[in-house]
Amino acid sequence: MKQAKKNAPMLTIGIGGKQLPCRVTMGAMVRFKRSAGYDISQLDSSNLEDLLVFIWCCVLSACNADGVEFDMDFETFADKLNADDVARFFQSMDSPGSDEKKTTPRST
Numbered sequence: 659m660k661q662a663k664k665n666a667p668m669l670t671i672g673i674g675g676k677q678l679p680c681r682v683t684m685g686a687m688v689r690f691k692r693s694a695g696y697d698i699s700q701l702d703s704s705n706l707e708d709l710l711v712f713i714w715c716c717v718l719s720a721c722n723a724d725g726v727e728f729d730m731d732f733e734t735f736a737d738k739l740n741a742d743d744v745a746r747f748f749q750s751m752d753s754p755g756s757d758e759k760k761t762t763p764r765s766t
């Protein structure tokens with residue numbers, strides 16, 4: 659019998675009055691690479707636009723995986739995203755016990 663996998667805490671981001679799932683997935687990393695033209699491991703923390711693109715990719719991927727409708731383009735997403743949610747997203751990736759791959763942006 660398979661043992662249930664311990665799930666990482668589900669992060670949600672409030673966009674347009676709706677709480678949407680947001681987590682790092684393989685799909686989010688692929689989407690980011692296709693959008694930015696480089697791998698997430700090369701993300702520079704001083705590049706605000708690419709940081710926001712990464713979060714957008716994480717929301718797109720998590721919504722797709724969970725069957726949650728999300729058809730917002732990047733610019734509309736960025737218009738509705740607040741700084742607290744951005745900070746909370748990156749803090750959740752650094753939290754102890756997180757099962758998600760650490761992809762903390764590097765500084766240059």
